[in-house]
Amino acid sequence: GENVEQHPSTLSVQEGDSAVIKCTYSDSASNYFPWYKQELGKRPQLIIDIRSNVGEKKDQRIAVTLNKTAKHFSLHITETQPEDSAVYFCAVLRGGGSEKLVFGKGTKLTVNP
Amino acid sequence: EAQVTQNPRYLITVTGKKLTVTCSQNMNHEYMSWYRQDPGLGLRQIYYSMNVEVTDKGDVPEGYKVSRKEKRNFPLILESPSPNQTSLYFCASRRGAFNYGYTFGSGTRLTVV
Numbered sequence: 001g002e003n004v005e006q007h008p009s010t011l012s013v014q015e016g017d018s019a020v021i022k023c024t025y026s027d028s029a030s031n032y033f034p035w036y037k038q039e040l041g042k043r044p045q046l047i048i049d050i051r052s053n054v055g056e057k058k059d060q061r062i063a064v065t066l067n068k069t070a071k072h073f074s075l076h077i078t079e080t081q082p083e084d085s086a087v088y089f090c091a092v093l094r095g096g097g098s099e100k101l102v103f104g105k106g107t108k109l110t111v112n113p
Numbered sequence: 114e115a116q117v118t119q120n121p122r123y124l125i126t127v128t129g130k131k132l133t134v135t136c137s138q139n140m141n142h143e144y145m146s147w148y149r150q151d152p153g154l155g156l157r158q159i160y161y162s163m164n165v166e167v168t169d170k171g172d173v174p175e176g177y178k179v180s181r182k183e184k185r186n187f188p189l190i191l192e193s194p195s196p197n198q199t200s201l202y203f204c205a206s207r208r209g210a211f212n213y214g215y216t217f218g219s220g221t222r223l224t225v226v
Contacts, residue, residue: 001172006155032213043203043217044156051213089155093213099144099163100171101215105155 002027004092006104013080014112021107023090024072032093033066033073038106039086047088048075080111115140117218119204125224126194134189134221136204142216143209145187146171147179149200150220156203162187194225 003026013019023033034049050057050064050073057064061080066073077084090104117138126132138145146161148171158171162181176198178190187206191198201222205215 034214043219045217046214049214091156099146099161099169101146101158101161102172103148103156103158105153 002030002092002094002100002102004090004102004104006090006107008107009105010108010110012110012112015080015082017080019075019077019080019084019109019111021075021088021090021109022072023074023092023104024070025092025102026071027092027094028068028071029094030092031095033064034091034093035062035064035075036089036091036103037086038089044089077109080109082111082113085109085111115216117204117206117216119202119218119221121221122219123222125226127226128195129193132191132194132223134191134202134204134223136187136189136218137185138187138206138216139185140206140208140216141184142206143184144215145181145204145206146215147177147187147189148203148205149173150203151200159189159202194223196225199223199225 005024031052036044037047038044061078063076087106087108089106093101120135147159148156150156157173160179162168204218207215
């Protein structure tokens with residue numbers, strides 16, 4: 001089955017710096033790669049996603065890049081703010097008739113004022 | 114308001130006592146899924162459904178059952194709960210094949226003693 005590795009498990013940055021979280025996956029047939037943000041005590045919320053036919057997608061301060069050949073994708077947050085502090089999860093969907101969505105183990109991001 | 118509603122939010126039960134966690138969505142979504150979240154393990158998929166009467170196993174289905182008799186509801190059933198099923202459970206839904214983003218419910222914190 002699909003295996004998703006997420007790094008780092010914790011990340012601490014100063015306000016205004018950039019943060020990068022990376023995920024690798026094993027199944028080359030996977031075709032959808034979302035990122036979720038989970039604040040303490042709350043539900044996961046989708047913040048950005050990318051499909052396999054796209055290499056990069058940006059939404060204001062957040063961007064995701066995908067390298068299908070190397071089977072890895074990354075979340076980039078620029079100009080970080082304290083409210084960006086949360087746990088971030090990457091996920092991978094195989095598609096093609098399967099709805100198996102496999103999550104990474106999460107990255108706890110702390111943005112220090 | 115578009116939402117995924119889970120009940121109960123908190124539940125403490127004893128080993129072996131059957132229980133059901135309900136999940137309902139008002140967005141006419143085709144796809145629904147159950148996840149459990151445990152510290153250090155991220156979110157793991159239990160079961161998913163791609164439409165009424167269509168369900169399939171995720172990565173950790175043992176000890177759980179689901180049903181999808183109508184589009185809006187996707188209950189999670191624990192026939193004989195055990196302490197290793199103590200966890201935070203999330204139900205989620207999404208529209209269909211070309212709209213991949215899941216909307217999560219608020220979660221159910223289950224403790225089995």
